[in-house]
Amino acid sequence: MTTTIEVRAPSEQSEGTRSQVQRWLKNIGESVAENEPLIEVETDKVTIEIPAPAGGVLREILKHEQEEIEPGELLGTIDAATAGDAPVAAETPPASKQADPAAQIRTAALTAHADALAASQVSPAVRRLLTQHGIEAGAIRGTGAGGRVTVDDVLGYVASRASAGQAARPEEPAAVDENAAVAGRRVPHSAMRKRIAERMVESLLHTAPHVTTVFEADLSAIIAHRATHKDEFQQRGVSLTFTAYFLAACVEAIREVPEANSRWTEDALIVPDTINIGVATALEGKGLVVPVVRNVQGLGLFEIARELGQVVERARQDKLMPSDVRDGTFTISNHGVSGSLVATPIIINQPQSAILGVGKLEKRAVVVSADGEDRIVIRPRCFITLTLDHRVMDGHRANRFLQVLVERLEGWKE
Numbered sequence: 001m002t003t004t005i006e007v008r009a010p011s012e013q014s015e016g017t018r019s020q021v022q023r024w025l026k027n028i029g030e031s032v033a034e035n036e037p038l039i040e041v042e043t044d045k046v047t048i049e050i051p052a053p054a055g056g057v058l059r060e061i062l063k064h065e066q067e068e069i070e071p072g073e074l075l076g077t078i079d080a081a082t083a084g085d086a087p088v089a090a091e092t093p094p095a096s097k098q099a100d101p102a103a104q105i106r107t108a109a110l111t112a113h114a115d116a117l118a119a120s121q122v123s124p125a126v127r128r129l130l131t132q133h134g135i136e137a138g139a140i141r142g143t144g145a146g147g148r149v150t151v152d153d154v155l156g157y158v159a160s161r162a163s164a165g166q167a168a169r170p171e172e173p174a175a176v177d178e179n180a181a182v183a184g185r186r187v188p189h190s191a192m193r194k195r196i197a198e199r200m201v202e203s204l205l206h207t208a209p210h211v212t213t214v215f216e217a218d219l220s221a222i223i224a225h226r227a228t229h230k231d232e233f234q235q236r237g238v239s240l241t242f243t244a245y246f247l248a249a250c251v252e253a254i255r256e257v258p259e260a261n262s263r264w265t266e267d268a269l270i271v272p273d274t275i276n277i278g279v280a281t282a283l284e285g286k287g288l289v290v291p292v293v294r295n296v297q298g299l300g301l302f303e304i305a306r307e308l309g310q311v312v313e314r315a316r317q318d319k320l321m322p323s324d325v326r327d328g329t330f331t332i333s334n335h336g337v338s339g340s341l342v343a344t345p346i347i348i349n350q351p352q353s354a355i356l357g358v359g360k361l362e363k364r365a366v367v368v369s370a371d372g373e374d375r376i377v378i379r380p381r382c383f384i385t386l387t388l389d390h391r392v393m394d395g396h397r398a399n400r401f402l403q404v405l406v407e408r409l410e411g412w413k414e
Contacts (some may be wrong), residue, residue: 005039005054010322011072019043020068020191021075026058032078039075042191046289046320054102056080129154147245152285157298159185192287203350208264208389212344212357215402218379221412233305243244243334244305246358247277249408251297257401259393260386261329263351269392278328278349279308281315282338290349291315292328328352336360336382345387354401357385 009019022040026032037049038058058080063075130137133154140157142149182198189197204210222245233240254261254275262271275297278290291311296304331349336359345356359384367374382406388398 002056003054004059005056005078006074007050007053007076007078009041009069009071009073009075010050019071021065022047022191023062023065024061024076024159025049028058028061030058032058043195043322046322046325047323050075052078054078055082102163104149126135129158131157131240150285153185155185183283186201190286196287199350200347203347204345207350208348208353209391210345210348210387211390211395211398212346212385213383213395213398213402214342214344215399215406216381217384217409218366219408219409220380222409223380227414233302236302238302238306239309240301240305241308242361243279243332243358244301244308245409245412246332246334246356246405247279247293247296247304247308248301249298249405250277250332250356251275252406252408253401254330255297256404257393257397259397260354260388262353262392262400263329264353264389265393272329274328274329276329278325278331279312280331280333280335281312283315283318289315289320289325290328290331291320291324292326294327317382331355332358342383342385345383346385348387348389353389354398355387356405357387359383359385 019041022042032052034055035051038051038052059077059079061076139150140153230240258271262269274295276292276294277296278292281292293307333346335343341359343357346355348355359382363378364381366379386398
């Protein structure tokens with residue numbers, strides 16, 4: 001006797017996020033162990049593996065590669081044998097649903113190749129490119145951390161191989177993309193990049209009227225405090241970053257201007273009781289994700305730095321779970337880490353109402369007044385922007401938000 005076990009998509013999903021099946025790690029008729037990775041699912045934020053809910057034999061696949069899926073949707077079924085039963089043989093699909101022999105051979109070859117790649121230390125995006133182009137990871141010299149193969153390494157290898165092939169056939173004209181002004185290589189959009197593009201256009205052009213206000217902050221107090229406490233935090237296993245200070249300062253600014261931590265609906269403004277701050281994090285060769293630090297209003301600086309470090313590290317190791325990017329109420333984009341002074345507008349992460357931008361920290365000459373005299377001094381300063389949904393608040397409220405934020409940073413106290 002066998003029991004049919006349903007394989008479903010995770011029921012929890014970030015608002016506004018779409019998912020699609022990236023690939024099945026097993027074929028129909030193959031045995032699978034309980035909790036063994038069964039499906040790779042990619043969203044515009046993370047790539048996750050769905051484990052088998054029970055051991056048995058994969059009976060049917062209902063959602064195929066590149067098909068979009070909804071939370072909780074049925075993806076396939078497993079025939080699970082009860083205790084004492086003989087191993088269950090997979091049902092043979094009807095002739096109308098069987099693949100032709102050549103297709104079965106290709107599928108088996110691709111699956112074997114993908115399984116071998118899964119054992120190597122590469123990201124899902126790199127595995128996908130390697131499988132797509134039929135390349136072994138060992139053939140490419142990795143430039144990432146620890147010699148890890150990156151997306152750019154794979155694309156560069158493919159381009160060089162194509163160039164070598166063209167050099168061997170000089171009589172063939174170089175391929176030119178009709179949509180491009182010059183010849184060049186074609187880099188297909190990943191699912192993440194396409195989703196990011198769609199959401200940026202939707203947020204800016206079809207959802208919220210964006211307005212940006214700009215302030216400047218002197219971070220002398222922050223730098224002094226960090227210099228005093230950095231080693232202490234490090235001894236406790238936590239890295240004290242400037243971003244942690246901005247998360248802490250945002251709490252006071254949001255308490256003063258709570259609509260910055262809200263979402264717009266047609267009949268009301270929804271203001272959450274909690275402050276969950278997302279931090280835009282760049283992933284090399286993939287795009288941006290926004291892992292969330294939850295309940296920041298109840299955390300001290302050490303706890304904020306710890307939670308921030310953990311969730312950002314998971315993002316950079318491609319180990320984020322859907323819960324890590326869900327329920328954000330406000331977002332910070334520290335674009336200054338890559339040299340940017342001011343970025344405007346920074347696109348609002350819907351359905352939120354505002355996003356804070358932090359520019360590059362640099363020494364600047366400023367005029368200060370002391371004892372009735374003006375003098376020029378050098379101070380570490382940066383530009384801070386708040387891009388807001390103009391439906392939610394007006395400019396004077398956005399300015400008040402930044403006034404409180406800057407006062408907190410410049411007069412930093414525990």
